[in-house]
Amino acid sequence: MTYVENIFLCMASPLLVAALCMGRRQLRLFLFCIAGMGVCLLSAYINTFLAAVCQADALAATVEIAPVVEEVMKLLPLAFYLLVFEPEGERIKPAAITVALAYALPVLLIVVGKPSVSLSARRE
Secondary structure, three states, X not given: OOHHHHHHHXXXXXXXXXXXXXXXXXXXXXXXXXXXXXXXXXXXXHHHHHHHHOXXXXXXXXXXXXXXXHHHHHHHHHHHHHHHHOOOHHHHHHHXXXXXXXXXXXXXXXXXXXXXXXXXXXXX
8 A cells, every 4th residue: 555545545434434423413524534635645646546547747747637636636525515415505616615625625735744855955
């Protein structure tokens, strides 16, 4: 398992247990959090696959492929929610914000969890 998968499991499993314990009222929030984190993990794999298929260098993969894949992947859980459950207008905005924040959470934890090169160079 890679580092991102470990973070996903460490964050999603307590959220799943909390979702079961909190009851039906808060279940939607937890499911959108787990969906957002899962989509983040899946988009990392799709980014890598598309970069390999297109034979893109690092700059092209970062500038051209990753933003498109990430935004489309963020849209998928929300589109599923809108098309299948047809929610009221007041429930759409919290769902979109929850998916977007949960999408950014694993990436943020990876960036904050690793020391930067500039900080480690200053210590020496």
